[in-house]
Amino acid sequence: MGSGKSTVGALLAERLGVPYRDSDADIVAAQGREIADLFVDEGEPYFRALEREAVAAAVAAHTGVLALGGGAVLDEGTRGLLAGLPVVYLSMDVEEAVRRVGLGAARPLLAVNPRRQWRELMDARRPLYTEVARVVVATDDRTPEEVAQAVLDALELKDV
Numbered sequence: 001m002g003s004g005k006s007t008v009g010a011l012l013a014e015r016l017g018v019p020y021r022d023s024d025a026d027i028v029a030a031q032g033r034e035i036a037d038l039f040v041d042e043g044e045p046y047f048r049a050l051e052r053e054a055v056a057a058a059v060a061a062h063t064g065v066l067a068l069g070g071g072a073v074l075d076e077g078t079r080g081l082l083a084g085l086p087v088v089y090l091s092m093d094v095e096e097a098v099r100r101v102g103l104g105a106a107r108p109l110l111a112v113n114p115r116r117q118w119r120e121l122m123d124a125r126r127p128l129y130t131e132v133a134r135v136v137v138a139t140d141d142r143t144p145e146e147v148a149q150a151v152l153d154a155l156e157l158k159d160v
């Protein structure tokens, strides 16, 4: 959460001259409801199923950069959809997360004791991010433009 998927994803798409999509935004558009409301009113499993559908639709129809939700890898079906694709794991440490997003209550999974919850979430998720990722790019102390360049380098892609 807050590692820069949306910011860097949009920059990367611009550099590559391809369309950009964001699965969180696709879900909000399709459901006409905010992510936090879907989480609170319907529960996480319901949200993960919507997210799986959104990722499946994007993988089938979209040629370009797709920013994923931070927890998309938790769903086995979603991980299956990502297999073999050039998935990028944008990493950062907890101090960078605090600087970026303040770990505020707008993120439903971090509403109480955000630093500890962030660490616990990351301990659970890091193996899954690593499993699906083709490359890992550290985002600490880098501008979004520098991160986008590091992604292009890591994937050996050239911009337009």
Ligand SMILES: Nc1ncnc2c1ncn2[C@@H]1O[C@H](COP(=O)(O)OP(=O)(O)OP(=O)(O)O)[C@@H](O)[C@H]1O
Pocket (backbone or CB within 6 Å): 001, 002, 003, 004, 005, 006, 007, 008, 024, 067, 068, 069, 070, 100, 101, 139, 142, 143, 144, 147
């Ligand atoms: N490399 C960076 N350096 C400093 N700030 C950054 C960097 N990348 C993103 N940010 C800032 O951090 C915040 C979160 O970025 P962004 O929304 O792109 O993250 P995200 O991974 O898409 O988050 P989410 O999990 O909520 O979808 C934004 O305010 C953005 O401007």
Ligand SMILES: O=C(O)C1=C[C@@H](O)[C@@H](O)[C@H](O)C1
Pocket (backbone or CB within 6 Å): 001, 024, 035, 036, 068, 069, 070, 071, 072, 107, 108, 109
């Ligand atoms: O890390 C997560 O589990 C989430 C991250 C966001 O991108 C949203 O998909 C939602 O808030 C859940």
Ligand SMILES: [Mg+2]
Pocket (backbone or CB within 6 Å): 005, 006, 007, 022, 024, 067
């Ligand atoms: Mg985002």
